[in-house]
Amino acid sequence: MSAHGTAQPMTAHKSGPLKGTAAVPGDKSISHRALIFGAMAIGETRITGLLEGQDVLDTAKAMQAFGATVTHHSPGAWSVQGVGVGGFREPADVIDCGNSGTGVRLIMGTMATTPITATFTGDASLRKRPMGRVTDPLSLFGTQAYGRNGGRLPMTVVGAANPVPVRYALPVASAQVKSAILLAGLNAPGQTVVIEKEPTRDHSERMLLGFGAALSVEKTSEGNVITLTGQPELRPQSVAVPRDPSSAAFPVCAALIVEGSDILVPGVSQNLTRNGLYLTLVEMGADIEFQNPRTEGGEPVADLRVRFSGDMKGIEVPAERAPSMIDEYPILSVVASFATGTTVMRGVKELRVKESDRIDAMARGLEACGMRVEEDQDTLTVHGLGAGGMPGGATAKTHIDHRIAMSFLIAGMAAKKPVSIDDASPIVTSFPIFEGLMTGLGAVLSHGIE
Numbered sequence: 117m118s119a120h121g122t123a124q125p126m127t128a129h130k131s132g133p134l135k136g137t138a139a140v141p142g143d144k145s146i147s148h149r150a151l152i153f154g155a156m157a158i159g160e161t162r163i164t165g166l167l168e169g170q171d172v173l174d175t176a177k178a179m180q181a182f183g184a185t186v187t188h189h190s191p192g193a194w195s196v197q198g199v200g201v202g203g204f205r206e207p208a209d210v211i212d213c214g215n216s217g218t219g220v221r222l223i224m225g226t227m228a229t230t231p232i233t234a235t236f237t238g239d240a241s242l243r244k245r246p247m248g249r250v251t252d253p254l255s256l257f258g259t260q261a262y263g264r265n266g267g268r269l270p271m272t273v274v275g276a277a278n279p280v281p282v283r284y285a286l287p288v289a290s291a292q293v294k295s296a297i298l299l300a301g302l303n304a305p306g307q308t309v310v311i312e313k314e315p316t317r318d319h320s321e322r323m324l325l326g327f328g329a330a331l332s333v334e335k336t337s338e339g340n341v342i343t344l345t346g347q348p349e350l351r352p353q354s355v356a357v358p359r360d361p362s363s364a365a366f367p368v369c370a371a372l373i374v375e376g377s378d379i380l381v382p383g384v385s386q387n388l389t390r391n392g393l394y395l396t397l398v399e400m401g402a403d404i405e406f407q408n409p410r411t412e413g414g415e416p417v418a419d420l421r422v423r424f425s426g427d428m429k430g431i432e433v434p435a436e437r438a439p440s441m442i443d444e445y446p447i448l449s450v451v452a453s454f455a456t457g458t459t460v461m462r463g464v465k466e467l468r469v470k471e472s473d474r475i476d477a478m479a480r481g482l483e484a485c486g487m488r489v490e491e492d493q494d495t496l497t498v499h500g501l502g503a504g505g506m507p508g509g510a511t512a513k514t515h516i517d518h519r520i521a522m523s524f525l526i527a528g529m530a531a532k533k534p535v536s537i538d539d540a541s542p543i544v545t546s547f548p549i550f551e552g553l554m555t556g557l558g559a560v561l562s563h564g565i566e
């Protein structure tokens with residue numbers, strides 16, 4: 117099944133050394149938030165480096181539907197004329213968030229405390245994903261939601277006319293749920309409190325402070341206690357979106373497993389809530405130099421010099437690291453295939469409710485490529501075959517999931533035989549320049565199935 121109509125099969129072939137600079141696009145999480153917070157400020161927010169992937173374009177369209185004016189000036193340069201906290205108007209049509217869980221969940225939170233009604237939908241992948249994790253806490257503000265069985269889209273959300281502030285301890289480690297509650301709390305009087313046991317990405321908190329909200333984060337024995345004072349006037353900002361560490365993961369991991377590679381990946385986030393993959397790779401013995409540490413767009417970043425690492429070892433990845441690398445397990449399981457020994461990834465059950473069931477998608481695809489893999493509800497184990505060891509010669513199903521698609525293409529660059537994917541079309545959601553960037557480094561990709 118394809119995200120956008122016709123499936124686009126693609127094949128990756130064993131590639132020569134990857135060389136050069138991999139300038140990956142803007143961060144997806146920060147791009148969504150820049151548009152949404154811009155829409156809630158009064159006046160013009162200017163954004164540079166915005167990711168022009170389909171997920172973010174769908175959020176831009178949604179912000180227009182709720183009354184903000186969103187303008188595209190030049191590549192990556194956008195502006196948003198915001199309507200202010202509580203200023204959203206009722207959209208005239210259904211809001212289609214495409215493939216994006218972040219888009220739909222954050223936007224539901226943003227409109228939940230304004231007395232308007234909106235109906236949300238998405239593609240076949242998004243319509244399978246659980247929304248109750250967001251609508252349950254939103255109901256505490258007084259918001260009502262009517263969806264399909266199991267809290268699935270399409271879903272109609274009726275914003276609370278007289279919202280009350282909320283105190284909520286997150287039952288799952290989810291930045292999307294945390295952010296939806298904080299966004300709803302913006303238009304509730306008094307203090308909204310979110311407690312997270314395990315820290316998740318903190319871009320909403322950073323951006324709320326940047327836009328002038330009163331927010332504090334206290335580290336306690338319960339976890340992070342985040343307190344937001346409602347009904348602030350948000351001031352428009354200039355947002356420089358840093359590059360996406362989750363996209364950078366693909367060229368970084370490709371260089372580690374393709375023999376002779378030596379690449380530079382500039383401006384990769386070192387934000388502690390996003391850098392779990394990089395810690396893990398270093399523990400496995402990856403040759404990564406973190407050069408020129410600095411701050412960009414309010415995020416700590418470094419340039420990564422990455423060289424082929426033929427002697428990586430399998431490791432145990434602890435469960436508590438999962439939130440800081442939640443989107444990186446598919447590509448880590450590819451790297452684990454080219455390490456010696458076993459890699460055990462624990463605490464990964466959230467992967468089952470992403471764009472696809474990523475544990476199942478990776479396990480089945482890796483098995484087809486000749487790897488031995490074990491899984492249970494919360495663990496993925498890969499028995500590595502060392503450098504160049506993956507047999508390949510298979511077609512992986514991507515299940516409308518960009519990260520599954522890119523992971524298997526990277527695998528094919530280092531496997532003995534080519535690896536195909538049934539559909540590369542979902543890659544546009546997060547990394548529209550993937551093919552050109554990877555072939556520019558020397559990767560061999562072809563259209564169709566081998």
Ligand code: S3P
Binds near residue numbers: 144146292295317
């Ligand atoms: C995101 C949070 C994560 C991540 C997603 C982006 C965000 O989801 O998987 O790609 O921008 O807040 P969860 O918060 O549901 O784990």
